[in-house]
Amino acid sequence: MDGLTRRRLLQAGAGGALLAALAASEGAAFTPPSRTGAGRSVVVLGGGVAGLTSAYELGKAGYHCTVLEARHKPGGRVLTIRGGDTETDLDGHTQRASFAYGTYFNAGAARIAPWMVTLDYCRELGVPIEVFVNSNADAFIHTGAGGPGVRFRTARADLFGYVSQLLTRVTRSGGLDAELAGGGRDELLEFLRDFGRLTDDGEYQGGPDRGFATYPGVDGGVPLDGPASLSDVLRSGVGAYLGFDLAFDQAMPMFQPVGGMDRIPMALARAVGADRIRLGAVVTSVADRPGGVEVRYRQDGRERMITADYCVATMPPHLMARLPHNLGDDVTTALRAFTPFPAGKIGLEYRSRWWESDLGVYGGATDTDLDLRQIWYPSSGFHAARGVLVGYYNFGTDAEAYARLAPHDRTERALSLGERIHGAKYRTEAMSSFSVSWSRVPHLEGAWAAPPYGSPAFALLREPAGRVHFAGDWLSQTVAWQHGAFVSARAAVTALHARA
DSSP: OOOOOHHHHHTTTSSSSSOOHHHHSTTTOOOOSSSTTTEEEEEEEEHHHHHHHHHHHHHHOOOOOEEEHHHHTTTOOOEEEEEOOEEEESSSSSSEEEOOOOOOSSSOOBBBBBHHHHHHHHHHHHEEEEEOOOOOSSSEESSSSSOOEEEEEHHHHHHHHHHHHHHHHHHHTTTTTTTTSSSSSHHHHHHHHHHHTTOOOOOOOOGGGEEEEESSSOOEEEEEEOOOOOOHHHTGGGGGGGGGGGGGEEEEEEEETOOOOTTHHHHHHHHHHHGEETTOOEEEEEETTTTEEEEEEEEEEEEEEEEESSEEEOOOOHTTTSSSBOOOHHHHHHHSSSSEEOOEEEEESSSHHHHHHHTTOOSEEESSTTTEEEOOSSOOTTTTTTTEEEEEEEHHHHHHHTTTSSSHHHHHHHHHHHHHHTTTTTHHHHEEEEEGGGGGGGOSSSSEEEETTTSSHHHHTSSBTTTTEOOOOGSSSSSTHHHHHHHHHHHHHHHHHHHH
């Protein structure tokens, strides 16, 4: 699974159909259950987005919900780090953030596409949003060589130009006559000329779309040198990075809550009610009984028990599989089929926003073949005194390698590699850091769980095990997105209410 991304996870499951209950609950037209749940109780395992949404929607219908959350605050993988926040990982490393007031680091979820149900909940809960700059033509693609590499606008202009030139030559030589037997040859050539910024002879020679060494003003500006040859452009590997922002879940515009992504679970928690959320509550067993569900948990050093008519289990499946329960061996096997996937991020705070003042980069990300994978520039606080970069966002074996490092060693590696791209200021302007390796976060132990799409395990957990219903982004076709957690919770709520 090295290098597996959410995009590949989605592609892997593209052949499977959404179950009818989920499909009916995905759009903004979702109708919460009618208020007929009064007198019934539900215990929710996990206070991430799926768990909080389950309690929120069931609460609308009159159910009495209790959320058991093992961590010290709700939100799960929707984790925003601010100054003063403290986290201790499974290896005993404790970090305390010293970010300046007003700055923050989204260590987990960080962006929202406009079609996602997430935005409907932002609207409903009164969470203000702003644009998240997911792609930036002035950010860089860094492959191998020293220095920042090539800007996205330059790489895209060169690759599109040369591909258009090649297709023009093939078309003019008759290589596409069979495909164009019904017409369209002239229209194709016209499109390629415009798309690739070709000369009237069908040649790519560069142009203003590549960018400028000095942009036009009173005078005409100084164009960039180049372009390089087609072979050099192809060998540079930039083509591997140019399609990301065209994906249906990544294309602009993208959004984020004002002030940090955890504004969403914070709003959900307020709507559910603090009195119904038990923090530091580590579930130790689940039992389905003839008249209800019995859950044992540990809180404040004491063993406790809660009973309820129903249960919605939103814990990470690989952790749920470890719990003693009487839901059946087939449930345990199915839960184990969801593989935890590693990812990591680091927030680097800088005393100046040199990426804006020196490079003209406002938001977006630089891609690199170094194990940093990506450097994200903040999409808020433009021209402020300070800012927090995401110094790496990596996955798979790269993330596992960073997880084995102590936090100060992660910082040193991030700064050392970042210097190769951005030079001395990447280190000299740095003030503080905070890193999260999701495989080492207690009670989560993974950035997301890779679903076995199309398998009996996936289908089995879409159905309740006795009075226990399952929910989470891992039970949706949009794993690793809050959207997946929302729609899965809606499906569980709908199914539970139908039987209740």
